Each structure stands twice: as C-alpha cells, then as structure tokens.
Amino acid sequence: MRSIGEMAGDSGLSVSALRFYDGAGVLVPAWVDPVSGYRWYGPEQLDEARLLARLRRAGMPLADIRLVLAGWSSADAALVRELLQTHLRRLEAGLSEARREFSTLRALLERREKTLTSLRTATVRLSVRAPELADALDAVRFAAAADPELPMLGGVLFDIEGEELRLVATDRYRMAVARAGTTGYDGSREQVVVPLPLAGAMRALLTGEEDVRLAVDGDRVALEAGDRQAAGQFLDHDFPDYRRLVRVPDGCRAVVDVPAFQEAVRTGPVVSGDVRGQDGTPRDLTLLRVTPDGTVTVSGDGDEEPTGREHVRVAVDRAFLLDALAAGARDRLVLEFGAPTAPVTIRRPDDEDTFSMLMPVRLEN
The missing domain is CATH 3.10.150.10 (DNA Polymerase III, subunit A, domain 2)
Structure with a gap:
C-alpha cells in the first residue's frame, strides 16, 4: 500500500490533486483510515494514477477522464481509443480557433504600435527627493520580470503625471506600486520603462537627502544627483495598464x-x-x-x-x-x-x- 504522499511522488499527481480526484470519484483510495482519514492506495492503482496524470496534462475534461479510466480497467480498448481521438480533435479545433484570434490580435497590436510610436515621448524634466525615490525603487524592483520572452516587463515603469511619479513593476504573478512627489513638471502624462540594470544604477546614486533631477528626452532617460549621472535608453515597449489591475x-x-x-x-x-x-x-x-x-x-x-x-x-x-x-x-x-x-x-x-x-x-x- 502507498500513502497519499508516496502516491503523489510516484504518479506525478500532487497531494491536492489526489484528494480532488478522490472527492470526484475518479481515483478512490483502496483504504481510508477511519480515525485519521488518511488515504492509502493499492499497488494496482499506480498505473491508473499515472494514466490520470497524463490525461490531466493533456487537458481532458473530467467526465471523459472518468470514462477512459473505466475503459482502461475493463480492457475496452475501442472505447479508450475513441475517447482519446475525440479529445485530440477537440484540441486541434481549439488550436485553430486560437490561431485565428491571435492573428487578429497581432494585426490590432501592430496598428496600435504604429499609432503610439508617432506620439512618442516628449521632453520631461523634474525634481524629486532622493530618499523618496530610493524608497520607491526599493519597494518595486523585486517584482520586475526576468523572462526574456516578456521584455516589456523587464524594467520599472516611471509613470509621470503632474506632480506625481508612480513606479510600477510586475512579472504577471506579482505587482508592486510606489509613489514619489515631484516638482518642476506640469505637462501631459508620460510613461517610460526603465530597464532593471539602469534602475539599479539610479538607485545607487540615491544616497543623500538632496533633490535629484530626472529627465526624459527622446529615447533616453537620465537621473542626475549632484555631479553624478545614470543614463541610458528606456525600453521600447508599452507597459500594461496597471491601473486596471489594482482594482x-x-x-x-x-x-x-x-x-x-x-x-x-x-x-x-x-x-x-x-x-x-x-x-x-x-x-x-x-x-x-x-x-x-x-x-x-x-x-x-x-x-x-x-x-x-x-x-x-x-x-x-x-x-x-x-x-x-x-x-x-x-x-x-x-x-x-x-x-x-x-x-x-x-x-x-x-x-x-x-x-x-x-x-x-x-x-x-
């Protein structure tokens, strides 16, 4: 007999998944301790659990998984083969539909990128207290993405609006937002994504109590603290609309x-x-x-x-x-x-x- 933990390790299903499939009547333990409620599985159930894990990874609906397991245990190969083929056709149809939708989305994105590129960043110059900006950077940098397939998330968003600077970072699974007050800028809202290494170089300058100067000009962003400067190109990507995500x-x-x-x-x-x-x-x-x-x-x-x-x-x-x-x-x-x-x-x-x-x-x- 295998404990639920041993069955999880040998089958590729998590403990929580085994509990779920027990409750759903798909893979019921051979014996449940009446005192502790602990689940135990028979040797013959390992093959069923491994089959269940494969079907689960293939995205088969629970109702069909139940039928496949029933056909498998009764050696009804024709039923199992038909269920697998039906699910494969369903996946192929779904993939074709997804490709059509993504093709449309790509076309929409290309048109939007062309529009946004023509409206690219104006010149911005403002001052911000060094301790405030340092605190804001420390509060958000941990949440930036390190995934090369998501370059638009590989930095910190500097969202400048009026006398307010918001810093935002996200890797899709977490998001961090911080605010710092500014002076000297009263133009329209501007957003730039500062690459994470450049954001780190900026943070290294923020050791004093004085005001520092932030400038955005063309495709470059610079931070000046006294006679020291950290500058470079910002990322040529649009950051997600984080304001919709914080509700x-x-x-x-x-x-x-x-x-x-x-x-x-x-x-x-x-x-x-x-x-x-x-x-x-x-x-x-x-x-x-x-x-x-x-x-x-x-x-x-x-x-x-x-x-x-x-x-x-x-x-x-x-x-x-x-x-x-x-x-x-x-x-x-x-x-x-x-x-x-x-x-x-x-x-x-x-x-x-x-x-x-x-x-x-x-x-x-």
Missing part, C-alpha cells in the same frame, strides 16, 4: 507583525501545487487562512478547516510573499484579502500608495 474586490484586512510573520512563513508548512519556476522546479506555496476579525495564520495541506466562523483561504508563492514583506520595509504591514481568486494586497499602514499584490495559486482540493 480588487472588498474583503478583510489583517495587520501583521512583519518579523514574526516572516518567520512563520519561512518555517511554516508548504502545500502541494503545480506551480513551477522558469527552470521547471516546483515552487513552494504558503497557505494563508484569514478570519473576518483580522487573524491570519500559515496552514498546511492536512490542517483541518476552521469551524464556527467564516474564513478566507488563499495560497501564494512563498518566495514571492517573503519578497513582498521585505520590500514593505515596515515592522507592521496590512494584508488585504478579497475572494480566494483575488490578489493578496500588502500595504504599508502609513502609506496607502505603496503596495504590492500577489496572484493567488489555485488549489484543486
């Missing part, structure tokens, strides 16, 4: 003591999931449970559900959560939770304009 549903708020919460996240349990990094290695997930009274705890895969009161249950990438807590640069931070599928927002209690957001990870159980 999250109302929910509950929890104030956390950051050092204690960081330790709880670092040393607490991780849950199983299918999230992988760019190198293909699995990412550790932290499961957060939050009650309406503002209590947040780090839970594990096997922890019992709280009883007697409603709660929000959200899984996030553990490393991303630790990065966001460190970038918050406060002993106390506010965590905001909406629906389980909404981003988790991490704010400074004394600065609502500086925050980061983490996308939740869907658990299947």
